[in-house]
Amino acid sequence: MFSALLFVVSLAPQDPGAASRAAEPLPAIEDFAGEFARVLPGEAELAWRGVPWLSEFRRGLVLASEQDKPVLLWAMNGHPLGQT
């Protein structure tokens, strides 16, 4: 019983208040267009897309061999052209 209780206690959130606050209703989305635009990245934030990145290493190796060029590989935790 004691170990079961300990397990339940250990699963409790560190801040129990967070859960109760999260139960309050979320405000409605009134200005859809404005709020939507605010989330989209700006031109400067997407400047890196100016480089013609291929998105798969396998394709880069084949193309580079055909064009007699070296490969520049940008390898990150999470795909650099997606979620990182």
Next chain:
Amino acid sequence: MQELLEQFVTVADEVGRLQRGGSPESDVFRGFCEEGHYGGRSRPTGTRQGIYAVAPSGRFLASVNTTVKKRMVAMLREALARWQQLSPAERTLDPERATALAATRRFEDKYPEDGLVLAEYVRDLEAKDVKARDWRASAWNEDQVWFTKHEARGFAPVNLTVGHVHDVPERLVSRLARLHLVDVARGQTPAFRSNHVERAVLRSEVIRIEDGRVHLELRGETATRQRGRWVVLHRGGEKEAHERGVRTRLRGQAVWDTKSERFEEFRLLARGERWGATQYNGRPPTLEPTPIAFAFVLAPADHPRVAPAFFWHYVLRNGPREK
């Protein structure tokens, strides 16, 4: 810099798959990454992420992991100098390896050409916990959401009459809630599981119909919550009891073309709050609920074709579930 880059074939890819995968391209990567900047390193992590210059043969030229332009330029020049010293045989991709690479299968091969692909963007709506100059104050992230043609139809009502309201299948809304409405504005975090989804509702209402184009309004809600014990960076290296969650209101607009059976337009906003933290999502000390927003928009034709971040949790269906 641009002139230097033009002398390379530029590729971006996910390092974990290359480092630990079982495919021929992973073999190529593992063949040179230990010669690079993180070769032999195991702490603080064993990642080999960074920027590598290699010959198509897999021969290492140079590497760096930096955002400093001067260091990057130096690496590119060093790589080109070494490239010039290679013989044709040392440069070229081995034909057997080329054949193996061509036979490689990746999730990207399942890209739903005739379905619905949404570009996703996420950012905090306020960042009071950090200074304005801190990168976290303006942090954003992205992903993409895939639905097959069969699944995309699920967002449009079968009854195409003005005023009709349609419930989008729960499994599609759950995909959004579990795999895409996650707190990644500042860094990576695990996806939610089905048992963490408390609410996943999305309704589409026919607003008007013009020349076979059905204008839809989307409204809904999501809520996910996970409780458990895990490590959070900067709070010690031990597992602690935590709770994390995301809840949002959904609102959007879409146009469904009944002739092509495709969406011509699709914009969906999920605005709400996130709370809690995971190991790498940059949240401590803010575990409190703070506002966050996600925008989903039809991916343009030239959008990068990369797999959704949690592709291994995807179950794409091309028809009704087989019994």
